[in-house]
Amino acid sequence: MSMKALFGGYLNKETPEEEETESMSxxxxxxxxxxxxxxxxxxxNAYNSIAYxxxxxxxDVLEDCNTQIWILGRWYLPQGQGSSYExxxxxxxxxxxxxxxxxxxxxxxxxxxxTKTTDCGWGCMVRSAQMMVAxxxxxxxxxxxYRLSEKTHEELKPIxxxxxxxxxxxxxxxxxxxxxxxxxxxxxxxxxRAMGLIRDSILKSSHEYLKNLRIYLSADNCxxxxxxxxxxxxxxxxxxxxICVRLGTKKINDCYKHHVKSVLSFEHSIGAIGGRxxxxxxxxxxxxxxxxxxxxxxAQKYLSLDSDEEKVWKTFHCKKPxxxxxxxxxxxxxxxxxxxxQEEFKALLKQLADSGIIECSEHTGDSPRKHIKSANxxxxxxxERISPEHLVSDSWGSDNTNKxxxxxxxxxx
Numbered sequence: 001m002s003m004k005a006l007f008g009g010y011l012n013k014e015t016p017e018e019e020e021t022e023s024m025s026x027x028x029x030x031x032x033x034x035x036x037x038x039x040x041x042x043x044x045n046a047y048n049s050i051a052y053x054x055x056x057x058x059x060d061v062l063e064d065c066n067t068q069i070w071i072l073g074r075w076y077l078p079q080g081q082g083s084s085y086e087x088x089x090x091x092x093x094x095x096x097x098x099x100x101x102x103x104x105x106x107x108x109x110x111x112x113x114x115t116k117t118t119d120c121g122w123g124c125m126v127r128s129a130q131m132m133v134a135x136x137x138x139x140x141x142x143x144x145x146y147r148l149s150e151k152t153h154e155e156l157k158p159i160x161x162x163x164x165x166x167x168x169x170x171x172x173x174x175x176x177x178x179x180x181x182x183x184x185x186x187x188x189x190x191x192x193r194a195m196g197l198i199r200d201s202i203l204k205s206s207h208e209y210l211k212n213l214r215i216y217l218s219a220d221n222c223x224x225x226x227x228x229x230x231x232x233x234x235x236x237x238x239x240x241x242x243i244c245v246r247l248g249t250k251k252i253n254d255c256y257k258h259h260v261k262s263v264l265s266f267e268h269s270i271g272a273i274g275g276r277x278x279x280x281x282x283x284x285x286x287x288x289x290x291x292x293x294x295x296x297x298x299a300q301k302y303l304s305l306d307s308d309e310e311k312v313w314k315t316f317h318c319k320k321p322x323x324x325x326x327x328x329x330x331x332x333x334x335x336x337x338x339x340x341x342q343e344e345f346k347a348l349l350k351q352l353a354d355s356g357i358i359e360c361s362e363h364t365g366d367s368p369r370k371h372i373k374s375a376n377x378x379x380x381x382x383x384e385r386i387s388p389e390h391l392v393s394d395s396w397g398s399d400n401t402n403k404x405x406x407x408x409x410x411x412x413x
Contacts, residue, residue: 060320062088064288071095071285071292072135073144073267085321092285093321098148099284100134100160101294101318102127108165108302111174112182119173120299122188125280126176127296128273129194130163132282133171135270136240136338137162137209144267148317157305160316162209164305170205171198191273191280191334192219192244215240221379223358228345240270241337245378248331255376257326261286262355263335268348274333281322283333291329295322335378349381 062085065078069092076092086093104127106118119126137159138146148156167174176197177185189197199215214237216228223241232239247256263269264286275281275293285292295318303312339345352358359377 060085067288069285069287070265072269072271073265094147096321097317097319098146099294100131100138101316102130102134102163103296103298103300105165105302106299111177111185114182114185116185122186123173124296125189125191125194126173128280128282129198130171131294132270132273132336133198133240134159134163139338140238141209153313158209161305162207165302170207170210171201175201188278192217195242195334212237215242218243221245223379223381224385225383235341238338238340241339242334243379244334246332252326252329252331259357259378260326262357266351268337268339268344270336270338272333272335274330276328276330289326290323291326292321292323294318
């Protein structure tokens, strides 16, 4: 019997939720509601296993040993090619495998007042945002040089537990959906909305690992220095900078490809959230024109983290590096940086300015240069936020054609 016949057309639906709606409308009076819920859940699990199974991941063969592999400010030189990354570049593989991987989960307790027990098909942006924050927490509490091993795996557990899929977890899916509201459950999130939920959850949390952490979220392509200073409370708090950008219209423009790779090579980078339309991933590195990422589109069964079983904790680390061509990257993305003190912030601004990624205002007294203009800048840095009346046409003049040419298709989101 074919899979299509087995599920009675179930796989032709765009999402499991659509099938659930249809099933509810065809309920038989003699069948209990509980039985129907179990049937729907079993069908949903089977669908998710097929649609988001581990079998979908491509082989991790290293194809080029002549160029460096970068991952979040570290670079590695392959020792060979034609085999797996674990064999041909073991130091890169160890770094990649040590990152926290948060993928789709199923069979957790219902979200809020809904019957949803999985985020399969809609939660990828939230998972990507969680992974970015998990990386920041790893650097803060275990340093960037942390590598997963039999001796060190216990050190990572407190961070992973923050993201557990249960209502009590401070940064877990249940807590974030509680902030978003039941109407948001099942919807696809933008980078700014997903990161905004985590930002608000951190502010409400009293957890030891989160009390001195803040998120600065920019959706207008601007970093305002005095706002970051205020948020850091004179650098008592570490700050995660998240800048939402658009790097083209339908596809990423060539002039921004180098910027994306430069960001992933910076010491203070914690990656980027992006991917394909409605298919978010967490970018952490690159090799030539190939971007490495952690992909949340793998459905795994929820298992309580109260367990000490090794198999439970292994589900938070990806064994096979996933990747995509930079040409396939959707132009909308969010860039992340971790800043722990003023000196780190100055170093990051200088690195961004030297790379042509930012445009600095002449009023930024603490910036590495007084005024820097870049035709291909991704975002701007200013000392203070400019009032709206000063933004009208002054920057561009009256020539809209020149504005469009200088933007190279760049759009503010």
